Amino acid sequence: MQKTERWVIALVIVALLGGVGLLRHMLRSPEPDVQSVVPARIPERNKTPGYHGGSSQSLGSDDGLDAAQGNAPIAAESEATTGDVPAALKAARPGAGTGLRGRADIGANPEAAVPADAGGADAGPTPPVSGAALSVSFTGSANGSGNQATPLYAQGLDFDPNLGFARFPPSALLAYPDNGGLNTDQGTITFWVRREWDPSLPLTKSLVELLSKTWANRLEVAMGPTFIRLLRTNSDGAEQGVGAAIQWGTNDWHHFAASWGDELMSLYIDGSLKDQEPYTADVVIPPDAMLFVGSSPRGPSDKGPENQGTVSMQGFNIYPRVLTPEEVALLASVPPPSQ
Numbered sequence: 001m002q003k004t005e006r007w008v009i010a011l012v013i014v015a016l017l018g019g020v021g022l023l024r025h026m027l028r029s030p031e032p033d034v035q036s037v038v039p040a041r042i043p044e045r046n047k048t049p050g051y052h053g054g055s056s057q058s059l060g061s062d063d064g065l066d067a068a069q070g071n072a073p074i075a076a077e078s079e080a081t082t083g084d085v086p087a088a089l090k091a092a093r094p095g096a097g098t099g100l101r102g103r104a105d106i107g108a109n110p111e112a113a114v115p116a117d118a119g120g121a122d123a124g125p126t127p128p129v130s131g132a133a134l135s136v137s138f139t140g141s142a143n144g145s146g147n148q149a150t151p152l153y154a155q156g157l158d159f160d161p162n163l164g165f166a167r168f169p170p171s172a173l174l175a176y177p178d179n180g181g182l183n184t185d186q187g188t189i190t191f192w193v194r195r196e197w198d199p200s201l202p203l204t205k206s207l208v209e210l211l212s213k214t215w216a217n218r219l220e221v222a223m224g225p226t227f228i229r230l231l232r233t234n235s236d237g238a239e240q241g242v243g244a245a246i247q248w249g250t251n252d253w254h255h256f257a258a259s260w261g262d263e264l265m266s267l268y269i270d271g272s273l274k275d276q277e278p279y280t281a282d283v284v285i286p287p288d289a290m291l292f293v294g295s296s297p298r299g300p301s302d303k304g305p306e307n308q309g310t311v312s313m314q315g316f317n318i319y320p321r322v323l324t325p326e327e328v329a330l331l332a333s334v335p336p337p338s339q
Helices: 003-027 087-092 325-333
Strands: 134-136 153-155 158-160 165-168 173-176 187-195 205-211 218-223 227-233 238-245 254-261 264-269 272-278 291-293 311-319
Touching: 187 205, 187 218, 187 325, 205 311, 227 254, 227 264, 238 264, 238 272, 254 325, 264 325, 291 311
Parallel strands: none
Antiparallel strands: 134 311, 153 173, 158 165, 165 311, 173 291, 187 254, 187 311, 205 218, 205 291, 218 227, 227 238, 254 264, 264 272
């Protein structure tokens, strides 16, 4: 056999073998995509339209509100990120550590749960709309009326008993037990608030936080220099909310109200409806979770106190139902005592 013939035969054999391999690859079932089979441990952020508060014109100028609030996925079962209170406090208040995330000053011992600066025992004036599950006037005290009227933590608040409000600096901590009586199925939050920081600073303020230990199931009210919103993260991990731009003058107080129920969220500023958005799915919070007011349990890694501004608050109410627009207007018609 000639040398040239041997080369031709070799090339034919190689071609045949290559064709067989290609055919096997084409006939073989494709391997499944690992990402499609193994779900992520924490749901990715699933922002529905309007989670910042409906229409684009209502977003104000606080585009970084979410980032500054530390809204990032939270490890579902990591004790390092949840920042639970010590076992001694859990024993005194079963499950009281639910939802805490990183504040080192939360939970030294059961006896110190409510320090002296919680103020006196007077719950203050009664709001003009009855039926609140929790009502705190902040007239010299963080104590209120309702089943969850005594706070578990009240640290770093400054009270002005003469004018009747509480000042919440960045390091303040105020938490009420058992969800503060908040009903995630339907309810209304109302309060007066005054911004106390330079609006040129990129700060935000947590006004209400009710958290689970995961990215899903959260209810939060927060504000930036010119924006305020209610954010509801349902059990599917989808963020849904209402919000509005708000202009602050020197020493200006504004009345805030937000309600949810029958798959509709509403937000009011000074008694006027500013935004409405539909929502889906439930928010499921453990019944013994803490409700944080004017403060946040977030630690430094979660954009905590060092990114928080200072506000004053008064007339804080939680209702277990959706208030009518007339009831919201009535609450907003009673000016804060400092005016």
